[in-house]
Amino acid sequence: MVNKQLNIGIIGLGTVGSGVVETLEKKNNYFKKKYNLEINILGISAKSKNKKRAFTVKKYKWYNNPLDIIDVKNIHVIVELIAGSSGMALKIANKTLKGKKHLVTANKALLAVHGEKLSELAKKNSVNICFEAAVAGAIPIINVLENRMLSDNISNIYGILNGTCNYILSQMSEKKISFNTALKNAQNAGFAEADPYDDISGNDTAYKLVLLTNLIFSTNFKSKHVYLEGITKISNIDLEMGHKLGYTILLLGISNIKNKIIQLRVHPCMVSKNSLLAKVKNELNSVVLEGDMVGKTLLIGKGAGKKPTAASVISDIISFENYKQRKLEYKKEKNLSFIGGNINERKGKFYLRIGVLDKPGVLADITSFFKRQKISISNMFQLEKKISGYVQLIFVTHNILERQLISTIKKIEKLDKVKTKVNVIRIENSI
Ligand SMILES: NC(=O)c1ccc[n+]([C@@H]2O[C@H](COP(=O)([O-])OP(=O)(O)OC[C@H]3O[C@@H](n4cnc5c(N)ncnc54)[C@H](OP(=O)(O)O)[C@@H]3O)[C@@H](O)[C@H]2O)c1
Incomplete structure (x- = not known):
């Protein structure tokens, strides 16, 4: 007998959203047994009702206007999987939190731009924003940081935070193919969007770096504070020369802190071929956290894709009740007042x-x-x-x-x- 019922509404049924529905259908019995929890999908919405999806849409109540799902009285959690830093995604977030419902999202762009305001709104209404899937896909980095699993003063963050860029650079280096061919291969393999601008320009990495940095240092940086260079200027000759000199080229998101000055930067880097990060190939993501007691800690895993991202979204859905402190909250403590550095x-x-x-x-x-x-x-x-x-x-x-x-x-x-x-x-x- 299950004694916890969790009612959710899912808005956005693309790669991640349909992955969430499919996984819940497949694993609901497992969650009942393991967590004594039954997850009920009380409403779904996306742009087009008639689009072919990987699950049977008719099994669920469809809402043409996604905002109407939030009004359903007994829904506890709204899962936003649309994308975009403003527009409908922002409307959903605002209405959900004002309506005293919890928000689960994978939308790094939304949180990197509006995180502070949404966090205040969540606090005012005593609800949570959960966003494990927004940074590094399946890697539970937000969980690690919020639960203070590294009880250390972190001084540096280094991240391979965009699977598309890592895939392109790995393929160019290993197969000696051009940037354009590697990008096409990434799109065919489902790692890159039809419009890859946010990935290859470094914007996507900057959003994620901002989220990690703000969580760790209780700061309120925005992506405009990040020094940004994408990977389009990297050519096969640079990869070859890097190799000759003992380096691999990676797109990294880096936050370094020194004397209360934080430098946030996203750009291609040459790193030693022997370093741990140089072994992180193709669509994998990785985050290195460096602290004064533990030294370097490396997390590695799948950074994108239907199943890995859906797994993170579902872990947020399952555990949101246990994470009452899970908020994007910037404490602005005086002794933690960091300023942005110049590259x-x-x-x-x-x-x-x-x-x-x-x-x-x-x-x-x-x-x-x-x-x-x-x-x-x-x-x-x-x-x-x-x-x-x-x-x-x-x-x-x-x-x-x-x-x-x-x-x-x-x-x-x-x-x-x-x-x-x-x-x-x-x-x-x-x-
Ligand atoms: N894909 C990944 O591997 C990955 C990894 C980490 C995080 N994320 C994040 O997860 C979120 C979803 O990504 P995705 O890859 O699943 O995107 P996607 O495949 O493009 O799906 C987007 C979904 O949102 C719906 N949608 C778009 N605009 C809408 C609107 N105005 N009203 C209602 N529905 C709307 C679309 O409807 P239709 O289906 O009818 O067109 C579609 O179902 C994004 O924030 C993304 O950054 C994705």
Whole structure:
């Protein structure tokens, strides 16, 4: 005999939403036995009622207007799986919380933009926002952070937070295929959206980084505070050169904290081929948390896809009652007041690739700028093959301040014999 009944409404029946319905149909008996809990779907909604879905739509009560589901009296939890930082997703979130119902969502864009306001609304109405699936798919990172499983002062977060980008970079590197072919393969395999802009531009990673950073440091950063570079400028030649130098190229979301200054950045990084993160291939996601007592802790798992994401959504549905503290709450304690840092103040190594005319003296001209700016070079070579008719020069710097490098690059790019923009990739040695 089951003594707990949980009534839910599901809005959005695409990849994740239909995965949630299918899994609940399959596992409801298991949840009854294990958790003494029966989950009842009292309403569903999406854009089109007649679309072919992986489950029988007729079994459930359909609502043409998703907002009407929230009015159903005995529904306890609304599961929003639509997407978008505003529009209908925001309306659903506001109405759900104002109506004193709990909200489960996988929508990182919504929370990265409106997290603080929604959190205040949830608090005012004594309900919760659960969002395990919004960051790193199946990896239970939100659970780890909220339950203080790492009772440590975390100083650095490094994350492979976008399965599409990781898949593209892995495939380009391993199969020596172009960016466009790798993107097409990702779309065919169901890892990338038809419109991949948010993924490849780094925006999606920035949303997730903001959520993790705010949870850990009780800050209120928004994605506009994140330094952002996507992966479109990464070419096969950079992956090949990285490999030759002992590095793998990854798109990382990084939050570093030093003297109460947090630097939030998303950009392609060269990391040592021997580092743990370099082993995280294809659509997998990973988060490294670094604390002063425990050192580095790495979590790894499937970052996207129907089943992994549905599993996280369902774990939120099952356990929301146990997580009364589960709120996106920014405490703004005085001694925890961090400010955002400027990437120009980052100190580290850099990989540079420059396309130049095949003329004598060009190398001497470039290195003279490095010498004047006291930028020492640890590695330098010229590729045998030309790209678009230009000789490719590769440099690896020692540790320098980013602003020092940027001003030098501007001068180098003005040289007549330099024919391309300098392609810069940051090297992260501490992972
Ligand atoms: N896919 C993943 O692997 C993954 C991983 C982590 C997090 N997420 C997040 O999970 C959420 C859902 O993603 P998804 O991949 O499942 O998206 P999706 O496949 O595009 O599905 C979106 C669903 O929302 C419905 N919808 C869109 N606009 C609507 C509106 N105005 N009113 C009512 N219904 C509307 C669509 O209806 P129709 O079906 O009728 O078109 C569709 O069922 C997003 O926030 C996403 O960022 C996804």
